Amino acid sequence: MSYVPSTIEERREMLxxxxxxxxxxxxxxxxxxxxxxxxxxxxxGMSELEVTRAVTAMAAKNTVFPTVLRGAGAYDHYIPSIxxxxxxxxxxxxxxxxxxxxxxxxxxxxxxxxxxMICELTGMDVANASVYDGASxxxxxxxxxxxxxxxxxxxxGAANPDVINTVRTxxxxxxxxxxxxxxxxxxxxxxxxxxxxxxxVASFYVQQPNFFGQxxxxxxxxxxxxxxxAMFVMGVNPITLGVVKSPAACGxxxxxxxxxxxGMPLSFGGPYLGFMATTTKNMRxxxxxxxxETVDDQGRRxxxxxxxxxxxxxxREKASSNICSNQALCALTASVYLSAxxxxxxxxxxxxxxxxxHYLCKALTALEGVELVYTGDFFHExxxxxPKCDEVLAALEQNGILGGLPVEGGVLWCATExxxxxxxxxxxxxxxxxxxx
Amino acid sequence: MKLIFEKSIKGxxxxxxxxxxxxxxxxxxxxxxxxxxxxxxxxxVELSRHFTELxxxxxxxxxGFYPLGSCTMKYNPRVDxxxxxxxxxxxxxxxxxxxxxxxxxxxxxxxxxYLCEISGMDGMTFQPAAGAHGEFTGVMLIxxxxxxxxDTARTKIIVPDSAHGTNPATAAMCGYQVVNIASAPNGxxxxxxxxxxxxxxxxxxxxxxxxxxxxxxxxILEITRLVHEAGGLCxxxxxxxxxxxxxxxxxxxxxxxIHMNLHKTFATPHGGGGPGAGAxxxxxxLKEFLPASALMEGPGHIQVRSFAGNFLVVVKALTxxxxxxxxxxxxxxxxxxxxxxxxLHRIKGTFEPAFDRVCMHEFVLDLAAFKKETGVSALDVAKxxxxxxxHPPTMYFPLIVHEALMLExxxxxxxxxxxxxxxxxRKLYELGHTxxxxxxxxxxxxxxGRPDDVRATRTPVxxxxxx
Numbered sequence: 012m013s014y015v016p017s018t019i020e021e022r023r024e025m026l027x028x029x030x031x032x033x034x035x036x037x038x039x040x041x042x043x044x045x046x047x048x049x050x051x052x053x054x055x056g057m058s059e060l061e062v063t064r065a066v067t068a069m070a071a072k073n074t075v076f077p078t079v080l081r082g083a084g085a086y087d088h089y090i091p092s093i094x095x096x097x098x099x100x101x102x103x104x105x106x107x108x109x110x111x112x113x114x115x116x117x118x119x120x121x122x123x124x125x126x127x128m129i130c131e132l133t134g135m136d137v138a139n140a141s142v143y144d145g146a147s148x149x150x151x152x153x154x155x156x157x158x159x160x161x162x163x164x165x166x167x168g169a170a171n172p173d174v175i176n177t178v179r180t181x182x183x184x185x186x187x188x189x190x191x192x193x194x195x196x197x198x199x200x201x202x203x204x205x206x207x208x209x210x211x212v213a214s215f216y217v218q219q220p221n222f223f224g225q226x227x228x229x230x231x232x233x234x235x236x237x238x239x240x241a242m243f244v245m246g247v248n249p250i251t252l253g254v255v256k257s258p259a260a261c262g263x264x265x266x267x268x269x270x271x272x273x274g275m276p277l278s279f280g281g282p283y284l285g286f287m288a289t290t291t292k293n294m295r296x297x298x299x300x301x302x303x304e305t306v307d308d309q310g311r312r313x314x315x316x317x318x319x320x321x322x323x324x325x326x327r328e329k330a331s332s333n334i335c336s337n338q339a340l341c342a343l344t345a346s347v348y349l350s351a352x353x354x355x356x357x358x359x360x361x362x363x364x365x366x367x368x369h370y371l372c373k374a375l376t377a378l379e380g381v382e383l384v385y386t387g388d389f390f391h392e393x394x395x396x397x398p399k400c401d402e403v404l405a406a407l408e409q410n411g412i413l414g415g416l417p418v419e420g421g422v423l424w425c426a427t428e429x430x431x432x433x434x435x436x437x438x439x440x441x442x443x444x445x446x447x448x
Numbered sequence: 449m450k451l452i453f454e455k456s457i458k459g460x461x462x463x464x465x466x467x468x469x470x471x472x473x474x475x476x477x478x479x480x481x482x483x484x485x486x487x488x489x490x491x492x493v494e495l496s497r498h499f500t501e502l503x504x505x506x507x508x509x510x511x512g513f514y515p516l517g518s519c520t521m522k523y524n525p526r527v528d529x530x531x532x533x534x535x536x537x538x539x540x541x542x543x544x545x546x547x548x549x550x551x552x553x554x555x556x557x558x559x560x561x562y563l564c565e566i567s568g569m570d571g572m573t574f575q576p577a578a579g580a581h582g583e584f585t586g587v588m589l590i591x592x593x594x595x596x597x598x599d600t601a602r603t604k605i606i607v608p609d610s611a612h613g614t615n616p617a618t619a620a621m622c623g624y625q626v627v628n629i630a631s632a633p634n635g636x637x638x639x640x641x642x643x644x645x646x647x648x649x650x651x652x653x654x655x656x657x658x659x660x661x662x663x664x665x666x667x668i669l670e671i672t673r674l675v676h677e678a679g680g681l682c683x684x685x686x687x688x689x690x691x692x693x694x695x696x697x698x699x700x701x702x703x704x705x706i707h708m709n710l711h712k713t714f715a716t717p718h719g720g721g722g723p724g725a726g727a728x729x730x731x732x733x734l735k736e737f738l739p740a741s742a743l744m745e746g747p748g749h750i751q752v753r754s755f756a757g758n759f760l761v762v763v764k765a766l767t768x769x770x771x772x773x774x775x776x777x778x779x780x781x782x783x784x785x786x787x788x789x790x791x792l793h794r795i796k797g798t799f800e801p802a803f804d805r806v807c808m809h810e811f812v813l814d815l816a817a818f819k820k821e822t823g824v825s826a827l828d829v830a831k832x833x834x835x836x837x838x839h840p841p842t843m844y845f846p847l848i849v850h851e852a853l854m855l856e857x858x859x860x861x862x863x864x865x866x867x868x869x870x871x872x873x874r875k876l877y878e879l880g881h882t883x884x885x886x887x888x889x890x891x892x893x894x895x896x897g898r899p900d901d902v903r904a905t906r907t908p909v910x911x912x913x914x915x
Contacts, residue, residue: 013776014523014715014860015783021863022783025790034782037789038695040664040806045696047778053562056773059527066767069558070536072551076544083743084754085542091464093492097499105508105524107516107839108721113894114834116449117506118720121499124452127911131485137910140721143577146754154621172742173754180739180750184588186623226479256479269754279552280542280741280755281577282723294908300721305904308889313896317904324613324845328626333617335580340719350452350495353461354484363468370470388476408545416543432469 012056076413078434080371082392082425083222083416084145084171085280086272088250088360089429091351094274098344108300108336112315113307118339119314122302125346132252132349133266134259135288140300141342142334145269146174148285149216149246150181151332152265155289155296156214156242157187163211164189165241167199169221174246178216197223197385197394199232208239214265218246219258223385223423224368224392233262249273249286249345250364251390253357258288265289274348275341284341294318298332363428364391367435371426374439378446384421397422403445412438449505449895452498453912456488462495486914505895506720507839513861513869515791517810517842517854518612518660520690520712522784525771528715528764537763542755543743552759559727559766566777567686567706568699569729573738574757579687582707582726583618583654585739585752589705589730590652590681591622592737592750602651602680608637610661610846615654615685624651631848635661635803637671646678656685657701658692658808660846662788662854672702681705689713690858691785691809694778705730714765725761783859784809787866791857794870798877799829802849810856812849819851824880824887826851831898832879834891836872 017025026032038046057065079087098104102117109115109122122140129138142148153164166178168191175191182189192215193203199217208215215236219227233243244265245258250272258266270284289297295318303317324335352360368391375381375395384394397403400417407414412434415424426435475481490498507514514521531537540549560572576582587605594602605619606627616626627645632638636659653675658664665671672682684698684706690713698706710716711724718724730738740749741756772780785808792801792811802812815826830840830853842854857866879887891897 013779037785051774056776066531069551070534074548075539101510102503102506102508104717114507117502144753176742176751184622276538279540279759281758303904304909307897315899328616328620330617333580336722339721354487369473
């Protein structure tokens with residue numbers, strides 16, 4: 012099956028209209044030696060029923076753990092049904108980028124609403140229509156902060172390793188220098204940061220909460236960065252922003268982050284959602300699409316892709332980024348999620364995540380041999396030592412629980428609003444059992 | 449349409465979670481948020497209606513003919529969506545233990561195998577999330593390759609002036625100087641211009657074939673040979689792969705690395721601008737430079753985004769490839785080319801093709817003479833098409849054709865649709881001569897007319913604000 016609707020007769024008719032006999036005539040400009048003279052070495056095509064069998068069989072080889080206590084950049088939150096139903100509407104799913112404003116006010120307005128919501132969460136003045144994910148958003152932020160004089164990017168060593176590595180790659184591309192600020196007690200080492208700040212530094216990136224789950228002293232870090240004349244970039248988890256101070260309130264110049272917690276399932280890593288927001292002062296440095304409000308020729312309010320002079324299709328090699336698209340459907344997902352939970356709901360999700368994680372932490376660290384590795388305040392992730400780590404995790408997995416992620420020095424646990432007290436108690440019970448053996 | 453914030457009513461909400469069953473904990477005072485963010489407050493019925501209202505002002509592939517040149521708006525099969533929604537895929541954490549994600553690994557490996565076969569490559573990554581992201585990855589393979597050889601003299605990337613804007617932007621992002629070479633009058637690469645641009649400072653060439661005017665460059669083997677001779681590598685922009693998949697392979701054209709747009713050629717939905725996937729393939733000697741995730745695979749590789757990429761998008765493309773199989777892949781390409789040539793044939797005699805010859809999967813109309821005659825521009829024609837229930841084609845691209853309209857019908861359109869579309873284009877050609885004024889103010893039948901772009905840029909309003 013190839014989704015070609017026409018019959019052999021219709022195709023013959025069309026070829027005939029062109030004065031051709033055969034499909035080969037269409038490729039007469041291709042040097043003969045280059046045409047494939049044998050079938051592709053892939054299996055024969057299948058009917059829809061056969062395809063569903065084959066792909067379903069693949070999915071069945073995965074284990075879906077009903078209880079997920081692992082985060083590290085991908086979080087298991089409850090996704091309201093309205094979210095899934097809206098984003099599966101065929102119009103939203105199959106439409107292209109809204110270049111023709113008269114035909115696509117639905118998409119443009121939904122992006123404008125998304126931009127507004129991201130500004131509300133982060134306290135910033137302008138947000139773009141989204142980028143690929145949180146890691147590339149951090150990398151794009153580093154790029155937007157660099158200029159002729161300042162070309163060094165500082166990144167906290169307490170950030171997610173995938174983020175650090177992505178920023179490193181983008182810096183490598185730009186022939187710019189990246190330095191990692193050391194970690195002390197699970198947080199950015201303030202003294203080390205101060206020693207590394209100088210007139211060459213364009214920006215410093217910190218993750219809040221950081222990879223180890225710890226709350227960073229964002230305001231103090233930001234103040235040090237600004238004193239050195241550099242820009243302060245914060246990578247934030249949006250699920251915290253109903254109860255945690257916004258990046259703007261902490262003095263950030265640019266706020267970025269991973270939007271996956273806002274209605275996107277774990278999906279083995281993607282598709283996810285990067286968001287970027289900044290102050291009015293830095294608006295024209297922001298890469299990616301931005302939707303703006305205007306009026307039409309009859310004065311009716313409408314929305315358009317705006318400020319396009321920043322972008323690749325206008326500036327080509329002078330563009331600050333090559334980014335051409337966004338993650339539109341994922342941005343819509345986030346908008347529906349944020350609208351479904353609302354302000355009180357988002358705060359409640361945040362509160363429950365914190366509550367469940369602290370409950371789990373208390374119960375686990377009451378067990379012999381299980382100790383907190385980093386003792387600062389945390390949101391919903393924490394690192395403990397864990398004796399017999401492999402055995403414990405295996406026992407948990409056999410009981411449908413994906414335990415914390417093994418990291419250096421211990422295990423990085425996570426609990427979200429989705430986990431019940433019962434599941435948490437069961438987890439602790441199993442850990443206790445294995446440790447007691 | 450009212451904004452969602454304008455429909456918000458205090459106290460309206462959904463009941464999504466039970467009360468917290470454990471003791472609550474306070475955010476440390478220094479980090480506590482003072483004011484809740486001004487998100488909308490709505491019930492589920494109000495949400496349902498708001499997004500339905502928005503969806504009614506969206507033109508999807510399910511609505512009508514969508515011949516956007518270079519975008520390959522082919523039909524997005526429903527079964528691909530169902531497979532990507534399987535809980536066995538959506539419920540899997542990227543950092544779950546290897547034994548528990550065997551199905552994900554099989555899906556990625558199988559997709560890689562098939563795409564390597566189609567493209568003539570030896571290695572593949574699905575980490576890039578979009579075409580431009582794939583371009584960045586591909587050019588970084590070239591950069592790492594030259595770095596590994598200690599060759600620091602290669603500072604330039606050659607790009608034809610017909611290239612998509614992402615190509616030079618990508619080269620700049622990778623620290624290269626861009627050398628633009630003028631295309632020959634037939635729209636293809638000017639071999640003399642290429643020879644003049646090549647040298648010991650050439651890192652590589654970025655090219656798409658068929659090119660952005662829908663023509664297969666018959667000199668392609670010579671082009672890639674010349675670049676290799678100068679010590680550079682050849683990068684293939686796979687945006688136009690739909691014309692030749694299963695018929696010709698980029699690997700056989702002499703390319704060293706490529707990106708493919710799974711959301712174009714392999715039928716995954718565009719979603720309004722993403723998520724897509726820019727799969728990047730390479731020959732064996734470049735495999736060591738492919739990106740990987742620090743968390744999943746450990747350090748030592750470049751990385752362009754977290755984890756393994758847009759996994760669910762790969763599942764959709766895989767489902768599509770399993771459906772098409774070895775016969776369906778070339779069949780799709782051949783019919784994409786047939787449909788484009790047929791549509792061009794039916795329009796001929798009215799709007800002028802930029803290049804009067806057999807095209808590949810897309811063709812460009814040159815409205816410069818038409819505009820001179822009637823005063824009606826390519827933009828006016830595009831806006832008029834909206835009133836006929838058709839999505840306009842790509843406008844003003846590539847830059848080497850003035851007043852360009854680029855049409856790519858794809859293989860999933862019926863002959864009837866093509867006949868009807870041709871009729872509309874012929875009608876508009878006549879209308880340009882009889883009533884140009886009407887066309888200058890099109891569209892007439894849409895909820896909004898032409899927006900004031902200038903005002904949007906001069907006085908940016910980029911968010912809603914509480915009064």
